[in-house]
Structure formats: C-alpha cells, structure tokens
Amino acid sequence: MRLQLIIAGMLVPSAARAQVASVDVRNGLYQDTDHTTINTTVVAAKASPTTDLKVDGHYLVDIITSASVDVISAATTAFHETRHEAAGGVSWHGLSAGYVYSVENDWESHTASADIQQDFNHRFTLSLGGRYVANAVGRAKDPNFHRSLDAYGGDVGLTFVLSPMDLLHLSYTAAYLDGYQASPYRFVTFDKQMLGAPETDPTTRLRHAVTLRWNHHGEGDTALRSHVRVYSDDWGIVSATIGTEWVIGMGAWETGLHVRGYAQNGADFYQASYTQPMRYMTADRELSPFIDGFAGARLGWHHGTASFLKEFRFEIKVDGFGFYFFDFPRLRERAGVIGELALGVSL
Amino acid sequence: MLFVLVGCQPLDQPRSLPSLDEPYFRCRVQPILGRSCAAFACHGDGLRYFRVFARNRLRMTGKEGDRNAALSDAERAANFESALAMIDGDFLLRKPLASEAGGYFHRGAEIFGEGNVFADTNDPDYRTLAAWLNGAKEDPACIEPGSDQ
Numbered sequence: 351m352r353l354q355l356i357i358a359g360m361l362v363p364s365a366a367r368a369q370v371a372s373v374d375v376r377n378g379l380y381q382d383t384d385h386t387t388i389n390t391t392v393v394a395a396k397a398s399p400t401t402d403l404k405v406d407g408h409y410l411v412d413i414i415t416s417a418s419v420d421v422i423s424a425a426t427t428a429f430h431e432t433r434h435e436a437a438g439g440v441s442w443h444g445l446s447a448g449y450v451y452s453v454e455n456d457w458e459s460h461t462a463s464a465d466i467q468q469d470f471n472h473r474f475t476l477s478l479g480g481r482y483v484a485n486a487v488g489r490a491k492d493p494n495f496h497r498s499l500d501a502y503g504g505d506v507g508l509t510f511v512l513s514p515m516d517l518l519h520l521s522y523t524a525a526y527l528d529g530y531q532a533s534p535y536r537f538v539t540f541d542k543q544m545l546g547a548p549e550t551d552p553t554t555r556l557r558h559a560v561t562l563r564w565n566h567h568g569e570g571d572t573a574l575r576s577h578v579r580v581y582s583d584d585w586g587i588v589s590a591t592i593g594t595e596w597v598i599g600m601g602a603w604e605t606g607l608h609v610r611g612y613a614q615n616g617a618d619f620y621q622a623s624y625t626q627p628m629r630y631m632t633a634d635r636e637l638s639p640f641i642d643g644f645a646g647a648r649l650g651w652h653h654g655t656a657s658f659l660k661e662f663r664f665e666i667k668v669d670g671f672g673f674y675f676f677d678f679p680r681l682r683e684r685a686g687v688i689g690e691l692a693l694g695v696s697l
Numbered sequence: 698m699l700f701v702l703v704g705c706q707p708l709d710q711p712r713s714l715p716s717l718d719e720p721y722f723r724c725r726v727q728p729i730l731g732r733s734c735a736a737f738a739c740h741g742d743g744l745r746y747f748r749v750f751a752r753n754r755l756r757m758t759g760k761e762g763d764r765n766a767a768l769s770d771a772e773r774a775a776n777f778e779s780a781l782a783m784i785d786g787d788f789l790l791r792k793p794l795a796s797e798a799g800g801y802f803h804r805g806a807e808i809f810g811e812g813n814v815f816a817d818t819n820d821p822d823y824r825t826l827a828a829w830l831n832g833a834k835e836d837p838a839c840i841e842p843g844s845d846q
Contacts, residue, residue, distance in 0.1 A: 489801065489802060490802065491802040491807070492796070492801050492802035493796055493802075494791070494796055494799055494800060494801055494802075495801055495802070534786070537746035539746070542775075542778070545748075545775065545778050545779055545782055546745075546746025546747060546748075546779075546782065547746070547782035547783070547785060548782075548783070548785045548786045548788060550785055552708060585708060586708065617708070618707075618708040618709045619708040619709050626711055627711065627712045627713075627714055627782070628709065628710065628711055628712055629708070629709075629710045629711070629712040630708050630709075
C-alpha cells in the first residue's frame with residue numbers, strides 16, 4: 351500500500367499532495383461462471399488534521415448471491431447474504447494503528463493492527479507490523495453452531511531507494527491460525543459408494559510469505575509496478591504469484607494495464623475423493639492444486655481546482671480472470687469479470 | 698528455504714472410525730433413521746452426503762423390483778458407515794434435534810414446517826441414538842426390524 355502511494359505521488363499534481371481530507375466511493379461488481387455475484391460498495395475517508403497526523407476510515411458492504419458448487423446440494427440451492435465492514439486507522443510520524451470490524455450472517459471478526467516504520471536518510475525504510483484477528487464462526491440460521499478462529503500475524507519490510515527512478519520493497523509475513531478452519535457447509539466424498547462426511551481441517555496453520563516489489567518510474571510519466579510473492583504453510587501448500595502493472599500518466603489522465611498469475615500445489619491432506627476416512631479431510635477447492643490468471647485495465651482522471659474542493663477524480667477498472675483446478679472434478683474451470691467505478695473528492 | 702519453512706507434521710494419516718456397536722445400530726438405530734430420515738425428499742435422496750437406505754425408499758440396486766426387499770449387507774454397511782461419518786461435529790445427534798433444545802439448523806425442519814425430528818432430548822428415539830454414541834451394545838443375534846428374519 352505504501353509503495354502504491356509513493357508511485358501515485360509521482361503521478362499526481364502537487365495540489366493533491368497538499369490535501370487535508372478526501373472522500374472516495376467505489377463500487378465493484380464481480381461475476382463468475384460458478385454462479386456467484388458480489389456487489390461491493392466502499393465509502394472511504396482520509397484526513398490530515400496536522401502535518402504528521404493522519405486518520406482514515408471506511409465502510410464496506412458486500413452483497414453476495416451464490417449458487418456455487420461449494421454450497422449446492424440436494425438441500426441447498428443458493429444463498430444471499432450481506433457482509434458489512436467498518437474500519438478506522440490513525441498514523442502519526444512512523445506509527446500507525448488500525449481496527450476492522452466485519453460481520454455477516456455466519457461470521458464476525460475483529461482485527462487490530464499496529465505498524466511502525468523508520469526512514470533512514472531517505473534511502474532505506476524499515477517497517478514492522480503485527481495484527482490479531484478474532485473470528486467467531488457460525489452457520490446460517492443456526493443459533494447453536496459456534497466455533498472460533500484466532501489469527502496472529504506479523505511482518506517485517508525493507509524498502510530501498512535504488513535510484514531516483516526505482517524503489518525495491520522486500521517483506522516477510524508470518525501468520526499463525528488457531529481454531530476452526532473447515533466449512534460447516536462442505537462435505538467430503540469417498541470413492542466407496544454412498545458416503546460423505548463433514549470436513550475436518552487441522553486446527554492450526556502456520557503461514558509464511560516473502561514478497562518482492564519493484565516500482566520503476568520510466569520514461570515520461572510512466573511507471574512499472576511489479577511483484578513476486580512466494581508462500582508456504584505447514585499444510586503443505588507452496589505457491590507463487592507474479593504480476594506487473596504498467597502505468598501511464600497523460601496530464602489529468604492515468605491509465606494502467608496489469609496482469610497477474612498464480613500457481614499452487616494442494617494441501618497434504620487434500621483429495622478429490624477419499625478412499626478411506628482420514629484424520630484430516632477437506633473439500634475446499636482452494637486447498638487443491640490450481641492456477642489462476644488476472645488481466646485488466648484501469649483509467650483514471652483527476653481535476654484540480656482553486657476552490658475549497660481541491661480535486662475531483664474518478665477511476666474505472668475492468669479485470670478478467672480464469673482459474674483452472676487440476677484435481678477438483680466438480681469444477682475444473684472458473685472464469686469471470688470484475689468491474690469497478692470510483693469517484694472521489696479532496697478538500 | 699521453502700523446504701525449511703514447510704512444517705513436517707504428517708497430515709495425511711488415516712483415521713479409524715469410532716468402534717461403535719454394529720448390532721445396536723442395526724437393530725435399534727437404523728430403524729429410526731429409516732423411519733425418520735429416509736424419505737425421498739430427505740436423506741433417501743441419492744445425491745445427499747448423508748444417505749439412508751431403507752425398505753420402500755432409496756435402494757442401492759436402483760431396481761424398482763428390489764424396492765421392498767430386506768436391506769442387503771452392502772446397504773446395512775453403507776448406512777452404518779454413513780452414520781459413523783456424521784459423528785464428526787456432532788451432526789448425527791444435533792442436526793435432527795430442535796434448535797430450542799440445543800440442536801443445529803436442519804433444513805428439513807424448515808422446508809416441511811413440521812419442526813425437527815426430535816423436539817427435545819427426552820424423545821425416546823433421540824435417547825436411543827445418544828445411547829449408541831455413548832457405547833451401548835446389543836446382542837449380535839438381535840432381530841433387525843424389517844429384515845424378514
């Protein structure tokens with residue numbers, strides 16, 4: 351996020367950098383071939399009461415309609431649910447703290463985070479962060495199904511100013527999850543005729559990720575933002591993500607073209623269909639081996655004024671994506687589109 | 698480095714099913730499942746994860762002429778294993794129990810509007826299921842209701 355802001359700062363006029371408050375509204379629509387539609391609306395605000403103090407917050411609502419293979423059975427046809435999320439944060443010099451509350455019909459979570467970063471001679475920045483997430487897991491329409499899932503995470507990041515045109519960011523993130531990590535809606539199947547069973551995922555999970563980001567300001571008003579991420583966990587999943595975005599500024603207009611690819615193997619205990627009862631069993635396709643790819647474009651515009659409204663802006667973004675699951679017979683492929691429209695003002 | 702980061706805890710180990718008494722299931726529990734759960738619109742539907750074979754209900758052969766035959770050994774074994782598989786998460790005992798009595802949501806109770814299978818934990822059939830899960834045993838020579846014995 352910080353690097354995105356830095357690059358954004360290269361591309362916007364100086365009037366925008368002097369802003370003391372901003373409000374943005376973003377609406378996104380997700381549709382995939384697995385019969386899932388998600389409409390997301392976010393209202394976000396930022397303010398800088400003093401030079402060093404910044405506060406921000408957002409409210410988000412997800413309206414989800416799904417008849418995915420994950421939820422379809424003889425007893426269930428489709429579901430509709432709404433997720434609400436409210437968040438607030440404050441930062442002062444190199445210290446920041448945040449809180450997120452999220453609630454839907456079968457899930458409630460509280461996230462607290464704190465970060466610190468220190469700049470050394472404008473050439474090198476060290477950041478440290480920690481977060482705790484407390485989740486209460488339920489089951490739709492079920493007042494008696496209660497599970498908990500706690501997540502503890504931390505990260506350390508190093509940002510290097512390699513040249514006036516290049517930033518390099520290297521980070522390591524670790525997370526430990528403890529609690530219910532299965533789905534109360536999913537059932538595994540067996541090779542033997544006529545037998546299914548609830549998922550039984552391990553109750554702990556240790557996750558690691560190393561991310562390298564390189565932001566290069568090119569000729570003219572252009573930038574190239576690239577990233578590579580390698581991930582592993584003690585469930586046996588190893589994954590790699592690679593992506594890049596080419597950003598072109600043209601006065602008040604900015605356009606970006608981006609592409610991203612992802613590949614992972616399956617969890618040690620994942621089987622498309624089990625031959626015998628196992629200590630751990632899952633029907634989660636996200637724990638099976640798969641690849642995915644995203645590609646899209648965005649177009650933004652901003653207009654500075656001399657009035658108390660210092661800037662108007664909008665952005666439109668479209669992404670297409672595809673997933674291929676190597677060992678999930680019920681859904682080999684999934685494709686879809688995501689469209690977003692954002693409007694904002696700065697005071 | 699990735700190899701070091703990946704844990705070495707074995708996660709793909711087989712699990713033995715609980716050693717619950719088969720005769721008690723066959724002679725006492727299975728008749729309850731056949732009577733209360735095996736309707737075609739419920740767990741007598743071959744597409745369900747928890748399926749119950751019963752006379753005049755779902756049959757493994759799929760032949761109409763076998764519909765009213767006594768359960769085969771394969772069907773008895775499938776019913777037994779299906780029930781064992783639903784012990785995880787307490788599903789077998791709490792799904793058919795009314796939520797007011799501590800049960801889980803059961804869509805069958807919602808669809809048909811007649812309440813859940815067991816209104817409370819005093820239901821004799823509920824107590825039979827609970828007894829089996831708590832280790833009750835039956836004479837292996839017991840006569841299975843509807844078995845043509």
